[in-house]
Amino acid sequence: MSDREVLAQLRAELGDALDTTDASLEAARADKSGHASTGRPLAVVHARTVSDVQATLRIASGTGTPVVTRGAGTGLAGGANAGPGEIALSLRAMDRILEVRPDDLLAVVEPGILNADLNRALAEHGLWWAPDPASRDISTVGGNIATGAGGLLCAKYGVVRDAVLGVDLVLADGRLLRLGHRTVKGVTGLDLTSLVIGSEGILGVVVGATLKLRRLTRGAVCTIAATFTDVGTAASACSAVTAAGLQPAIMELLDAASLAAIHDLLGLATPTPGEAHVTVQTDGVAAAADAAAIATVLEAAGGRVAVSTDPTEGERLLAIRRSMHPAMARLGTTLIEDVSVPRSALAAMFTRIAEIERRYGLVIPTVAHAGDGNLHPNFIFDGPDVPAVIWEAADELFHAALDLGGTLTGEHGIGALKRRWLADELGDDQWELQRQIARVFDPQGILNPGKVFAT
Amino acid sequence: MSDREVLAQLRAELGDALDTTDASLEAARADKSGHASTGRPLAVVHARTVSDVQATLRIASGTGTPVVTRGAGTGLAGGANAGPGEIALSLRAMDRILEVRPDDLLAVVEPGILNADLNRALAEHGLWWAPDPASRDISTVGGNIATGAGGLLCAKYGVVRDAVLGVDLVLADGRLLRLGHRTVKGVTGLDLTSLVIGSEGILGVVVGATLKLRRLTRGAVCTIAATFTDVGTAASACSAVTAAGLQPAIMELLDAASLAAIHDLLGLATPTPGEAHVTVQTDGVAAAADAAAIATVLEAAGGRVAVSTDPTEGERLLAIRRSMHPAMARLGTTLIEDVSVPRSALAAMFTRIAEIERRYGLVIPTVAHAGDGNLHPNFIFDGPDVPAVIWEAADELFHAALDLGGTLTGEHGIGALKRRWLADELGDDQWELQRQIARVFDPQGILNPGKVFAT
Known part of the structure; x- marks a missing residue:
C-alpha cells in the first residue's frame, strides 16, 4: 500500500492526532543518543487515548506499516528513532494519573507522564515511585518501562522491574491485553509484565501501568x-x-x-x-x-x-x-x-x-x-x-x-546502537529464542523493526 | 516408541540415576496438595549434574516422552505430579552452593537445595535470601523459583522475582541457556529470567540460579x-x-x-x-x-x-x-x-x-x-x-x-488444580498468547504437559 493511502487511513481515523509537519517528523528521527534514523518517518501520531493507539495499530497491521513508539525521546540507544516508511506513535500526550491508592501502595498511570511530575503528585500522598533515572525531569514513565531504565537509587530501592505490578499492552494487531496484577503477589501463568518491561517497543505498546509505590523515606538525608x-x-x-x-x-x-x-x-x-x-x-x-x-x-x-x-x-x-x-x-x-x-x-x-x-x-x-x-x-x-x-x-x-561478568547495557537498552553486540552477550541460541518470542507478539514484525535484534 | 525402549535409553545414559522402584514412582505421583496423578510415571531420574538433565531431555525430546520436573514435592497445586508415560525428573540431589559473594551480594546455587539450608549457610556470611515460604524447611530453591513462591516477608522484602538475577535453563531439546545477569542492572534484550520464574516447569528445567542476597537485618525483632x-x-x-x-x-x-x-x-x-x-x-x-x-x-x-x-x-x-x-x-x-x-x-x-x-x-x-x-x-x-x-x-x-481486583493464586501457582480457571483471569487472548510463548520454548509440548494450561 502506498504511503499516501496509509496516511489517508490514519487521517480518517485519527484526525487531529495525525501530525505530518516537517518539525515533528524531523524530531521523531532522533533521541538523546545523538543517533538519528536515515530520514523522516511517514507521520507522527499523538495518541490521546487507548483507542487512538488501537486504531493506529489496526491500520499499521492492516497495511504492514512499521510503528515506532515514543515517549519524550530521551532514550540513549536510538530505540525510539523513527525512519522512512514508519509511523512514529507518540504517547507523550497520554499523561494522566488515573488512580492513586495510598492504602494499596499503587498508582495507575498513563505512559506519557514525566517521572518527576508523577513523583511530585505522589509526594502529596506521602508516596513515591522509586525508579529515578537521571533524566527524571524530561523522561516519561512509559519510556522508563520500555527501556527498563535504572537510575541512581537502584542498589537500595530496586530497578523498574521491581516497581511495576502490571501493564496494559496494545498488541501489533490492535488488541488490548491487561497484564499483571493489582496485588503484591500473583503467579497466574507466565509473567508477561516482566517480559514487557525493557522490551523497547518490540512486543506491543504500553498504554497504562499499575505502579508499585513506596512511602516517602523518613529521616534526614x-x-x-x-x-x-x-x-x-x-x-x-x-x-x-x-x-x-x-x-x-x-x-x-x-x-x-x-x-x-x-x-x-x-x-x-x-x-x-x-x-x-x-x-x-x-x-x-x-x-x-x-x-x-x-x-x-x-x-x-x-x-x-x-x-x-x-x-x-x-x-x-x-x-x-x-x-x-x-x-x-x-x-x-x-x-x-x-x-x-x-x-x-x-x-x-x-x-x-x-x-x-x-x-x-x-x-x-x-x-x-x-x-x-x-x-x-x-x-x-x-x-x-x-x-x-x-x-x-x-x-x-x-x-x-x-x-568481568558484566553486561553491555545496565539501563539504556539495546535500541539501534547496540544490536550488533546483543548476540555476543546472549549467545546465538538465546538470541534466536528471544526473536521467536517477539514474533509471537508481533507476527508481521511491524513493531520497532530493526531495533534490539540486528536484521 | 515403547516405554521399554525409553527406559533402555535412559538406563544406558544415566545408569544409577534412573529409579523405577515402586516407592519412588508412587511418591512422584503427588505433592502436598493432596492431589495425585492418575497413575505411576515411567521412571524417576535423580539428576546429579547439569549433564544428567541434558541427557534426560535429549532422550525425552527424541522419543516424545513428557518430562515433569520435581524438587522436594512440596507444591500445593499439583504442578510437579507425574503420571503414566511421563519421566519424573528430580533435581533434589543437585543441592550444592556453588558460590557465595558477600561483596557482590549474590550466590550461585543448584536448584535442589532447601530454602532453610541455603539461609543457614548464608547466615555465616551475614547474608540471607529473602524469599521465605512457610515450607522453607522442606521446600527447595528451585521449587520456589518454579512457582514464584511468596511467603511471609513479601510486603517488606519482595517476592522471588525480586530476588533472582539469573537462571540456567535446560530447554526441552537439551540445550543449556544462561539467562540474566550477575549485575544489579542489566537490560540486554527480553527478560527471560523473569519469564522463567513462576513458569511451573513448562518452559525448561532450571538447573542453576544466581540469587540476589541481602545483608542480615540489624536490630532486634x-x-x-x-x-x-x-x-x-x-x-x-x-x-x-x-x-x-x-x-x-x-x-x-x-x-x-x-x-x-x-x-x-x-x-x-x-x-x-x-x-x-x-x-x-x-x-x-x-x-x-x-x-x-x-x-x-x-x-x-x-x-x-x-x-x-x-x-x-x-x-x-x-x-x-x-x-x-x-x-x-x-x-x-x-x-x-x-x-x-x-x-x-x-x-x-x-x-x-x-x-x-x-x-x-x-x-x-x-x-x-x-x-x-x-x-x-x-x-x-x-x-x-x-x-x-x-x-x-x-x-x-x-x-x-x-x-475485588485480585488473583486466583498469590504464590502457589496454577499447576493441575487451577488450570480451568486460568483463562477466567487472563482472558482468552492473553491465555492463547502465553500458550504460544510456551511453545517457542517447547515446540513438542513435552514439558509438564497438562499443567498450567488446560488441554
Missing part, C-alpha cells in the same frame, strides 16, 4: 563527599562500602576527566589532576549512623572525606554529578555508554577503560553508579556520526564488561 | 499479638496498618476456625468463639518505634494488643501461625487455596468467604498474609478426592477474588 588520588582507589573504596555490608541510597563516582569538565562548566576551581570524586547519600532512620560507617570505610580506603547533614549542601554536591551531561555536551558529540559489572569488579573495569584510552589515544570521561556497578563511559567526537575508531573502542569496552 | 472480636475487624485493622504508612516484616491473620483448630492441636486454652488473631513482627533499626506505631493503629481499630521484644515469646507466637497446616490435616483432607487481593480489600474478601461458607454449609478456616493481601482459605473434606461441591465453592472464591 546525609551526604558524603570523598576525594581520592586516582579513580582506581575510588572504585575500590566504593566496592569496599558494599562489601562492608553498608547500603547507601546513592553512591556516584566521577573520574578526573568528568570532574574537570564539570568544574569548567560550573566555574568551579580546577580539580587536582588525576583525582576522582565519590558522592554518597544515606537516607532513612539510620541515615546518620550509616553515613558515619560509610565515611569510615571510605577514609580507610584512602579518601579525604566530608559528611554533611545540610540538605542544601547535599543538593549542591549532587548537582555536580547531575551536570555530567551538559559538561560532556560542551566537549563535542557524545556517545554515552552503559556497561554494568558486578560491584567487586568496579576497579577492574576502570583499569580496562584506561587501557582502551591508551590503546586508542582517547580520553573517555566516565561516571559510575558505583553502588550498583553501572558505568557510563563517554566517548567524545566531532560531527554527527560515531567514527569507526570509537565503535572499535566501544567494542573492546563491551567485551571487557562481559569478561 | 519486636512481636505484636492482637486479638479482635471478629475477623472483619481484624482484617480492617491490618488494612489500616498499611494505609497508615507502616511496614511490618510479617503480618499474619488467623480467623476463628483456624485458631480453634491450632489451639486444639497445641493443647492451648480454647479461644473465645469468633475471635480472630493478628501476629505482627517488625525488624531493622526502627523495629521498636515501628512496633509502637503499629500497636497504636491496631488498638484504635479495636484490637487487644500486646507487644514483646523477647525473641522466645516472638517465636512462640509465630509457632502458632506455623501450626496451621498440621492443625488442618487433623480435620480431614485439605484443599489449601491461595487467593490474593489488594490490601484494602482484605475485609471485603473475608465477607465473601463468610457468604460462601453460609451458602455451601462449609467451614473454611482461613489464614492470611495480611501485610500483602494473600489469603489461604482451607477447604476440608473426607477421602482423597476433592468433592464437586468444594470445587463449586472454590469457583465462587476465585471469582470473588477477581471481582
